Amino acid sequence: MHQRALRLPLLLLPAAVLAACGGGATDTAATDAAPRALQAGAMARAADTSAAADASANISSNVGANTSANTSASAATSTNNGTTANGAITAAVLVQSPPPVVLAPVPNADGASLTFSTAGTVDTSNPFFQPFGNGRSCASCHQPGNGWTITPAGLTARFNSSAGLDPVFRPVDGAVAPNAPVATLDQKRLAYSMLLTKGLIRVGLPMPANAEFTLVKADDPYHYASAAELSLFRRPLPSTNLPFNASVMWDGRETLTDATSAICIKDVRPARCFAPLDTDLRHQANSAVRGHAEAAQDLTADQQRQIAAFEQTLFTAQSSATAAGSLSDAGALGGPQLLSQQGFYFGINDPQSGDYRTGAPFNRNVMNLYAAWRNLAPPAPPAPPPAGRGQPAPVPPAPSTQNQARAAIARGEQIFNNKPFNVVGVAGFNNELRLPLQRATCATCHNAPNVGSHSVARLFNTGTAAANLRTPDLPLYTLRNNATGEVIETSDPGSAMESGKWSDIGRFKTPGLRGLAARAPYFHNGSQRRIEDVVRFYDTRFRIGFSPQEAADLAAFLKAL
Numbered sequence: 001m002h003q004r005a006l007r008l009p010l011l012l013l014p015a016a017v018l019a020a021c022g023g024g025a026t027d028t029a030a031t032d033a034a035p036r037a038l039q040a041g042a043m044a045r046a047a048d049t050s051a052a053a054d055a056s057a058n059i060s061s062n063v064g065a066n067t068s069a070n071t072s073a074s075a076a077t078s079t080n081n082g083t084t085a086n087g088a089i090t091a092a093v094l095v096q097s098p099p100p101v102v103l104a105p106v107p108n109a110d111g112a113s114l115t116f117s118t119a120g121t122v123d124t125s126n127p128f129f130q131p132f133g134n135g136r137s138c139a140s141c142h143q144p145g146n147g148w149t150i151t152p153a154g155l156t157a158r159f160n161s162s163a164g165l166d167p168v169f170r171p172v173d174g175a176v177a178p179n180a181p182v183a184t185l186d187q188k189r190l191a192y193s194m195l196l197t198k199g200l201i202r203v204g205l206p207m208p209a210n211a212e213f214t215l216v217k218a219d220d221p222y223h224y225a226s227a228a229e230l231s232l233f234r235r236p237l238p239s240t241n242l243p244f245n246a247s248v249m250w251d252g253r254e255t256l257t258d259a260t261s262a263i264c265i266k267d268v269r270p271a272r273c274f275a276p277l278d279t280d281l282r283h284q285a286n287s288a289v290r291g292h293a294e295a296a297q298d299l300t301a302d303q304q305r306q307i308a309a310f311e312q313t314l315f316t317a318q319s320s321a322t323a324a325g326s327l328s329d330a331g332a333l334g335g336p337q338l339l340s341q342q343g344f345y346f347g348i349n350d351p352q353s354g355d356y357r358t359g360a361p362f363n364r365n366v367m368n369l370y371a372a373w374r375n376l377a378p379p380a381p382p383a384p385p386p387a388g389r390g391q392p393a394p395v396p397p398a399p400s401t402q403n404q405a406r407a408a409i410a411r412g413e414q415i416f417n418n419k420p421f422n423v424v425g426v427a428g429f430n431n432e433l434r435l436p437l438q439r440a441t442c443a444t445c446h447n448a449p450n451v452g453s454h455s456v457a458r459l460f461n462t463g464t465a466a467a468n469l470r471t472p473d474l475p476l477y478t479l480r481n482n483a484t485g486e487v488i489e490t491s492d493p494g495s496a497m498e499s500g501k502w503s504d505i506g507r508f509k510t511p512g513l514r515g516l517a518a519r520a521p522y523f524h525n526g527s528q529r530r531i532e533d534v535v536r537f538y539d540t541r542f543r544i545g546f547s548p549q550e551a552a553d554l555a556a557f558l559k560a561l
């Protein structure tokens, strides 16, 4: 069985599309990545109006609001182009077709992000955009204009424009508890407060059978959680950049094991082997339709295949930064198109066993996007003044604001790769990996080159669900070890909900870091509002001792991913 690898049938189609629109197919190092990622249909729009504003308008009106009025049954009978079988255009059908998703830059607080599709366009007739069951589609929670997840700002806009009726607002897992009252607008605002404030979905999971631990207390502010169903508030992971994932879902519960597979974590007993990513994604899509969308029936095998295939065409990254400008300018390698060509396979650059294919030792220079910005030349000096006695020597000009911002991003990349700190008390790391690794850098866990996901299915407890970070809006669960009587308080047991293992409590997957600026807030429970807060979390958690300059540079880098 082959390992997960990026297949790259790309560039041909996008280049052809571009050529048809009059762009040059050879200017891949050009400063503006946007035109290369535009779909043909977007070209005309982009020509007469601001591409970015246009895209966000299109995207914010996408799917959710349009599908809310329709049942899945009527949508299923519509055709893609808005015509009925006999060719008559009906108003109802026109409303049902989601508007085209324009692959143009989407502004965010730190610049703009961009999605690149290896298929050239986003096919909104894919079942990913179809409403099922309760009217939700995948796009209800994986919005093209919000980094393929949902954000508090985007959700608030949808809540206000639909009076809380957009299908993302459904009691099953949109509300703080499925039995929360939602009759009035005020009740809806309370019931959907976790979505509106932090973009959190309630993942309801039962205590695992045969767990090594018992639930002794569920302190749930919404009076719902019990051993039958814990409420775990989690951010939707982006449904983009998926080919770089070795684990699917925060707790890895859709990372299917397969004893006959060759996709195995090295050097562990008993062996841990996994199905290919595509299998996980098909299974995950079906779980999502049955769970989030409350569909009465499974997706067909063909619908599962179509969704998984569609998801794997998408690559999203920040494409420009406020002060630094285009992130693929002056030799920099940011933006989504180069990301789509980034190699990845299970075990690439593994910190524990070395690279699974090449055998090369772990290389902590994981991020290599902004090396060209390390020593940017200041702008050309002005012409020397006419020679004359007593003239002061010309002062060399300061680097431009743009070059200063670029240099900060380049320094931040070096900090990410190289600034060492001691990793202490991280389950999955300190107890399962080689000792020398325990003086780590950000790149040790975020080890997949130029992406930062963890390249094998290995989850870590960095303390993000620990009791000391519990906020009053989150439940707190008290768990007791059946064998030792030891007690842990946590807002989310993480992968222990799947394995039932005490040692798995609080362990989550290390997500990829591309397109971060489009998808605040961060961590599985949205506890960190801004990228600066994430940097502060790590500084405190691992006593790193960042100087203010280092923290700012690291944040500037993370915003440029």
Ligand code: HEC
Pocket: 128, 136, 137, 138, 139, 140, 141, 142, 168, 173, 201, 203, 234, 235, 236, 237, 238, 239, 242, 245, 247, 248, 249, 250, 251, 281, 284, 285, 286, 288, 289, 292, 293, 307, 311
């Ligand atoms: C109601 C909101 C909602 C809907 C609808 C939804 N998702 Fe999700 N999705 C989530 C949440 C929340 C998570 C993370 C849950 C977890 O890890 O426990 C997630 C995770 C995922 C992941 C995992 C990504 C990764 O990096 O591991 C994929 C893939 C995904 N969803 C695809 C889909 C597809 C395909 C559909 C439609 C068939 C869909 N989702 C519908 C909320 C939603």
Ligand code: HEC
Pocket: 416, 423, 426, 429, 440, 441, 442, 443, 444, 445, 446, 459, 460, 461, 462, 464, 465, 508, 509, 510, 511, 512, 513, 516, 521, 522, 523, 524, 525, 534, 535, 538, 539, 554, 558
């Ligand atoms: C011990 C392993 C480990 C180390 C070291 C580590 N991370 Fe992480 N990182 C994780 C895990 C696991 C998560 C997910 C935690 C969660 O959501 O609960 C994560 C999440 C993140 C996220 C949030 C991503 C998102 O989508 O919400 C960012 C940003 C991040 N890390 C940056 C860094 C930086 C910067 C450093 C170095 C200062 C670093 N990480 C060091 C394991 C690690």
